[in-house]
Amino acid sequence: MSLAVVTLKKGEGRFLKSGGLWVYDNEIASIMGSFVNGDIVLVRDFDGYPMGRGFINTNSKITVRMLTRDERTEISPKFLKQRVRDAWEYRKKVVDTGSCRVIFGEADFLPGLVVDKFSDVLVVQSLALGIDRLKETILDALKEVLAEDGIRIRGVYERSDAKVRRQEGMELTKGFIGEEFPTLVQIEENGVKYEVDIRDGQKTGFFLDQKYNRLAIQKLCKGAKVLDCFTHTGSFALNAGIAGAQSVLGVDASETAVLQARRNASLNGLDGTVKFLCEDVFELLPELEEKGEKFDVVVLDPPAFTKSRSSVKNAIKGYREINLRAMRLVKDGGFLATCSCSHFMTYELFTQTIGQAAKNVHKRLRQVEYRTQAPDHPILWSADESYYLKFYIFQVCNDR
Template sequence: MACKFYLYKGMGRKSENGHPWIYSNEIEGYDGEYINGDIVEVYNYRNDFIGKAYVNDASKIALRIMTRDINEEINEEFFRKRMKNAWEYRKKIIDTSSCRFVFGEADFLPGLIIDKYEDYYSVQSLALGIDKYKDIVIKILKEDYGAKGIYERSDVPVRELEGMEQHKGFLSEPFDTEIQITENGVKYYVDIENGQKTGFFLDQKENRKAIHKLCKDADVLDCFTHTGSFALNAGIAGAKSVLGIDISELAVKDATRNAELNGLSDRVKFECHNAFDVLHKWSKEGRKYDVVILDPPAFTKSRSTVTNATRGYKEINLRGIQMVKSGGYFITCSCSHFMNEELFKDTIWEAAKDSRKILRQVEFRTQAADHPILWNSDESYYLKFYIFQVV
């Protein structure tokens, strides 16, 4: 018999409405025995069934719901069905040559991330309950999706909140982890062993394509360029000149290689700078561009640091706006869930006021559709992306 967990009166309403997480302070008690990582049954205070979840009492998120069908078993067939559903969805809505194959809770596989780079897969396990099924996931990737190689990138601090160690390494026979992919007509070298996250930021795929129409014959500045993705898209779209800047010398080196790979070295250049320092300096010097792009890392990963992050976002947006020629375009984004849409909007508005510029919104976008936003789980919504004309 499965162990049964019961929630306090008044608790679990979000989970009853579809949210996959239940926190430890919502649990009144349980009947039976369990080991962390086990599948247990979850009930509200009225003894109504909510779902089957995996349990980890070492985590604040003590229960993560896998199914709301009391008769559904969590086994190989369950994972095969969930992964098939995720794949069929992506085949309809996005170019799947390289894409996010499984996006955790939004694909009803909480704690599991799978990114596909051509025929190679990067797997990230963020929770103990998913770790127990890793062998099944690997088997399915090989048997059903023709994986030539699988690499684990569970080297993320969030695992420590689950009482787990960070880990990375091969989940298949070893292979060359530098893979060449093509996205929006741009070629990249992707290092799935040592690159950021699982190797590449796939979530901006459609946003990168959206800048093409703005960049023909333009002088473009791309800040926080990382491996040069926005800069290279500007170059492919016919920009007159592109300068990408990043604080990481390794990122600048990788971006320069990507420019060479695409035959863009004559027009797309990269330099190592701290964006905060250099934007302040260049804006004072009166440097101007037709298009300025800001794609910073998340300045906040918790509610407690939102105030400081807001100051950082305002500063770079202020300087970025100041460096756009009149009638030019300003592209800005935030990948932090805690910098919510309204707060980000207000921060940009304050920056525009202080720079004495008027912004005309061209487009608002979010993360690519292979990173679906589950309305029952607002944590799945994190990327905000604006295109403005500066007038």
């Protein structure tokens, strides 16, 4: 059966031509041939030059997501298995693979698909119609590739419950793919044990992208009094505790997250050192300041304050507020670890916002290091959306 052909308008496809994987609806001149949404199509430039193959969905502004730049390449099980093998071989070289993100969508040339490995369990999130039709073939290939390294996967759980699926004309869904299994999974990272709730935890159950940023704060926390804001299930707080902090307070507005954090503290024998509080961080920071509290290390790991360009201005206010409050709580010469996980809060904007906060509270920042997401969440330079996590560590000094 011949494939439908998507032809670009003259002068369009700049993103695609610079290495990106997306074709937007307003870039398309014509679609010739029959297809149903989710099918593989050929993409050609206005003059017929072949651009490759991808899957189509006319419900989405991103109408085509590319799978290969070679028009002659069949999107077969063999092709998909090679994509999976490439992703796994890369992880083996760059991260601890005990628990890691095995497939990161566009950055692994499998657009719209995320697969996280938590010990011997896989959690999959499918965000595009075309990849949704291929996901079980990809998961079977992944289990085969892992088995070649002696890793037996005991279960797969789907967390395709992100609202972005609706933009693709898809229903939200979650549940087991294959046999059922216990959905509380124990993992270990940086010497810290966690119980991960893959069924009801945020996103796929645990934020693997901060793995080495959590490790980076350990050296600052020995003997320190630490405040971990937006602690979620306690990951930064527990890294501080395991590193020998004198005391750690983790804060989160979610009761469920705090209960999980307390269980994680018990799992690591840190109940006496690491405490958790269910409070709104924006309300708590001014209260701590009023009481005259000071900390050796303050960590800010908030959720994304913006998920679109239209709300960036409000996000800037939020980031500025929590950073200036946190700076006031850091002892002179203490440390602030602060981050943004929003793609739309760019490096330049985030840096500028922190600088403005420091100026407002008359603090001098000495940069210790700047980091991004762990390398199992690779940044593909031609896919801007793959670069989202910005993470700074500063020494905070009073104006002298």
